[in-house]
Amino acid sequence: MEQINNPLNVYILWHPSLSEGINYAESFFSFLSRDIRDPLSRGIGIPVYFRTGETPVEINLDEAENSAIILLVNDEMILSENWRIYVNNLYDQIKENKNHKIYPIAFSTHAFKFTHAIQRINFIRLYEQKENIDARIDFLLSRITHELCRLLYGQETVSQITTNEIKQSAAPLKLFISHAKEDGVLLAKGLSDYLQTQTELKTFFDANDIAIGYEFSQEIESNIQKSVLVAIHSDRYSSREWCRKEIILAKKYNRPIVIINLFNHGEDRSFPYMSNLKNIRVNLETETEQEIFNLILLSTLQETLRFKYQHLYLNYINNKFHTEIKENGILSRPPELLSLLYLNDYQNKYIVYPDPPLGDEELEIIRMFNKEMQFITPAMLPLIDNLSGEENLNEKFLKGLTIGISISEVQDISKYGFEHLHIQDTLVEFTRYLYASGASLAYGGDVRYDKHFNFVEILFQLTRNHNQENKKPAEKVTNYVAYPINLTRTQQETIDLYDVAKFIDVHPPNNLTGDFPQILKADNPGDKYIWARSLTSMREKMNEEIDIRLIIGGKTKGYKGKYPGLVEEAYLALKSNKPVFLIGAFGGAARCIIEAIENGKTNELTASFQYSDEEYNNFIDYYNQRAKEEYLEKINYDELVSFFHTKGIKSLNNGLTDDENKVLFWTTNLTEMISLVLKGLKNIHR
Structure with a gap:
C-alpha cells in the first residue's frame, strides 16, 4: 500500500x-x-x-x-x-x-x-x-x-505579490448571508458591517451584494456557487421561498453552509433540507453583538476550512488508490437523500464521504435509495482494489471477529510529538471503524482507571451508533478483569456497567497458595507476585478467546505485572500464533516490541533498564525463585527480546505484507493506520 x-x-x-x-x-x-x-x-x-x-x-x-x-x-x-x-x-x-x-x-x-x-x-x-x-x-x-x-x-x-512577478491574487470567497427580512435582517446587516469594518476577514470573505439591474434569481444562483452560505434561521425563515431556494442551491453546488439558530418562538414546519449541517445557537438577549458575531465568524471559518480540507483530502486519497470515483461521487459532508438525488446518473458504485463512518440507522435509509451504491470513508478506500465483485464494504465484513484492544498511556510520549489525547483519539477512531465493520471488542484491565477518558462511556456510545443487530453493548464488548481489581467493583458499579460490557472476572491461578487479601501492597514482593500471576492469568484467558490483538502505546515502567502489560499480551499472542497488529508511532511498549522484532534489541526491554527500579529488581528475584519452585517461566528480558526477534515480521500473521507492516509500525497518519489494519483484518477474515 x-x-x-x-x-x-x-x-x-x-x-x-x-x-x-x-x-x-x-x-x-x-x-x-x-x-x-x-x-x-x-x-x-x-x-x-x-x-x-x-x-x-x-x-x-x-x-x-x-x-x-x-x-x-x-x-x-x-x-x-x-x-x-x-x-x-x-x-x-x-x-x-x-x-x-x-x-x-x-x-x-x-x-x-x-x-x-x-x-x-x-x-x-x-x-x-x-x-x-x-x-x-x-x-x-x-x-x-x-x-x-x-x-x-x-x-x-x-x-x-512582488514587483518582479505581477500577478493578481485570487478573489475573496463570498459570504452569502441568507435571511428572512421580517426577523433576520438586523442580524444579517450587523454581521455584514462587522465583517467589513471590525475584522481582518474582509480579505478572505466578501459580503455578498447583488448588483442593481441584474436578474435576481440568476445573480443568487451564480453567487451561491462560489460562496459560503450563512443562513440566519429565524422563525420566518423556512416559510420564505427564496430562503428555501438558497439552502437547496447551496446543497446542490456542494457549498459550505452554517446555520445560525435564531429561534424566538419556533416554526410551524421545519424545512427538511436544513439538516446535516453545521448548526450554532445564538441568543440576542443574553449575548453581546460582538460575542455573537465572533461566534458566527469563528464557526464559519471552521466550516469553510473543514469543507476545503475534506475536499482536498478525499480527492487525494481517491487519486492515490486509483479508485476512479468521479468528482460528483466525492462528498464534503455525510450523504443524505437530497445529495443522492443529484447522483441519479452517477455510474461508479462507490460514494466517498468524510470520516467518521455513519451509523447503521442512517446507512440503512440512504441505501434504500440505491442498493448497489456503497458509501465509504477515506480509510476504506484502499480496500476497494482488494475486493471481489460480490463484496460490499457497507456490510459487516468483520462480523464474527473479536479484536483484543491493547492500548494504554505512554511515559515520555511528548518526545515522539504526541500527548495522551492522541492515543485517546486513536482509540476512538479504531473503535468506531471496528464496530462499523461488525467486529466485537475485548479489553483487559479496569475500564474505570482514567477519570479523564471514560473508556466505558465511549464504547457504550459507539456501540449504540453502530448497532444494526440491536444488541446490548454488553454483547459487543468483553472486559476481562483480574484479581484483585474485580473485588473493588461495588454492587452499584456492577449494576451501572451491566449494559455496557460483559465482565469476565478472572481469579488467581489454582496453584497459588496462601490467603488473598482485597488490598495488595505494592512494596510487598509476595503481594506483587500475586498481582503478576493474576494479571498473567487474565491475559491468558483473554488470549484464548480473542481472534486478533491490536497493540498501541503501553507503559514500560510502573506496571504491576511480570512484564509490561502490552509486552506480555503480544508475547502470549505470538506464542499461540494469534494475528497481531503493532503501531509504534506513539512509543511505549508497542515501539519496544517493534524494535525487538526488527533489530533484536531495544533499550527499555533490557535488564539494565528494568532493574534500575530497586523495588522491581527485588520483585524479580522473588518472582524467579517462586517460578523455579513452581516450574514456571522466569522473567528474562534477553530471552524475551530474542523471542520477538526470532519470530520476526512474518509471525505477526496479520494479513499484511512485510512492507505494509513496516509502514504500520511507524506511520503517524491515523487514516493510514486504520486502513492497513482493516486491510489485514479483511484478508484474515476472508
Whole structure:
C-alpha cells in the first residue's frame, strides 16, 4: 500500500516552561481535528501534532503538501539555544516553499528578538489580548483558522505579490448571508458591517451584494456557487421561498453552509433540507453583538476550512488508490437523500464521504435509495482494489471477529510529538471503524482507571451508533478483569456497567497458595507476585478467546505485572500464533516490541533498564525463585527480546505484507493506520 500523506499537517510548538502551552495545543487539536471533550463528535480531521521539550522532535515536511507550524514564543524559548537552532533549521527548510508556513505567536514584547529568521515574519501579538485564557484561545483560533483557510484556498498575502512577478491574487470567497427580512435582517446587516469594518476577514470573505439591474434569481444562483452560505434561521425563515431556494442551491453546488439558530418562538414546519449541517445557537438577549458575531465568524471559518480540507483530502486519497470515483461521487459532508438525488446518473458504485463512518440507522435509509451504491470513508478506500465483485464494504465484513484492544498511556510520549489525547483519539477512531465493520471488542484491565477518558462511556456510545443487530453493548464488548481489581467493583458499579460490557472476572491461578487479601501492597514482593500471576492469568484467558490483538502505546515502567502489560499480551499472542497488529508511532511498549522484532534489541526491554527500579529488581528475584519452585517461566528480558526477534515480521500473521507492516509500525497518519489494519483484518477474515 502506498504511503498516505495529508493536504495539511498542523504542528503546535511550545517551550515546556509555558505552563498554558498544553491548553493552547489541546484547543487547536479539538478545533482542527476532533473535540477531545466530545470524542464521538465529527471534526475537521486535520492532523495536529505537538512539539515541546528542551529538544523537540524533528518535523518531516514531506509528510504533507502543506504544513502550518504554530510557534508559541515565550521568554524561555527565546533564551534556549536548542530552540533557536531548531527554529532556524525549520525556517531554512520552508523559506523557499510557500506551502509550509511558520505562524509565530508573541506571548511578550520580547518575542520579536527571537532568532534572525523569525524576526522577518509578522507575529500574532497575543500579549495585547488582555482577556482570560479562553478569550485568548478563541482569538488565536480565529486568526490561525483564517490563515489556514488562506493557505488551502490559495489566497495570497500582499507581500507575496512582488514587483518582479505581477500577478493578481485570487478573489475573496463570498459570504452569502441568507435571511428572512421580517426577523433576520438586523442580524444579517450587523454581521455584514462587522465583517467589513471590525475584522481582518474582509480579505478572505466578501459580503455578498447583488448588483442593481441584474436578474435576481440568476445573480443568487451564480453567487451561491462560489460562496459560503450563512443562513440566519429565524422563525420566518423556512416559510420564505427564496430562503428555501438558497439552502437547496447551496446543497446542490456542494457549498459550505452554517446555520445560525435564531429561534424566538419556533416554526410551524421545519424545512427538511436544513439538516446535516453545521448548526450554532445564538441568543440576542443574553449575548453581546460582538460575542455573537465572533461566534458566527469563528464557526464559519471552521466550516469553510473543514469543507476545503475534506475536499482536498478525499480527492487525494481517491487519486492515490486509483479508485476512479468521479468528482460528483466525492462528498464534503455525510450523504443524505437530497445529495443522492443529484447522483441519479452517477455510474461508479462507490460514494466517498468524510470520516467518521455513519451509523447503521442512517446507512440503512440512504441505501434504500440505491442498493448497489456503497458509501465509504477515506480509510476504506484502499480496500476497494482488494475486493471481489460480490463484496460490499457497507456490510459487516468483520462480523464474527473479536479484536483484543491493547492500548494504554505512554511515559515520555511528548518526545515522539504526541500527548495522551492522541492515543485517546486513536482509540476512538479504531473503535468506531471496528464496530462499523461488525467486529466485537475485548479489553483487559479496569475500564474505570482514567477519570479523564471514560473508556466505558465511549464504547457504550459507539456501540449504540453502530448497532444494526440491536444488541446490548454488553454483547459487543468483553472486559476481562483480574484479581484483585474485580473485588473493588461495588454492587452499584456492577449494576451501572451491566449494559455496557460483559465482565469476565478472572481469579488467581489454582496453584497459588496462601490467603488473598482485597488490598495488595505494592512494596510487598509476595503481594506483587500475586498481582503478576493474576494479571498473567487474565491475559491468558483473554488470549484464548480473542481472534486478533491490536497493540498501541503501553507503559514500560510502573506496571504491576511480570512484564509490561502490552509486552506480555503480544508475547502470549505470538506464542499461540494469534494475528497481531503493532503501531509504534506513539512509543511505549508497542515501539519496544517493534524494535525487538526488527533489530533484536531495544533499550527499555533490557535488564539494565528494568532493574534500575530497586523495588522491581527485588520483585524479580522473588518472582524467579517462586517460578523455579513452581516450574514456571522466569522473567528474562534477553530471552524475551530474542523471542520477538526470532519470530520476526512474518509471525505477526496479520494479513499484511512485510512492507505494509513496516509502514504500520511507524506511520503517524491515523487514516493510514486504520486502513492497513482493516486491510489485514479483511484478508484474515476472508
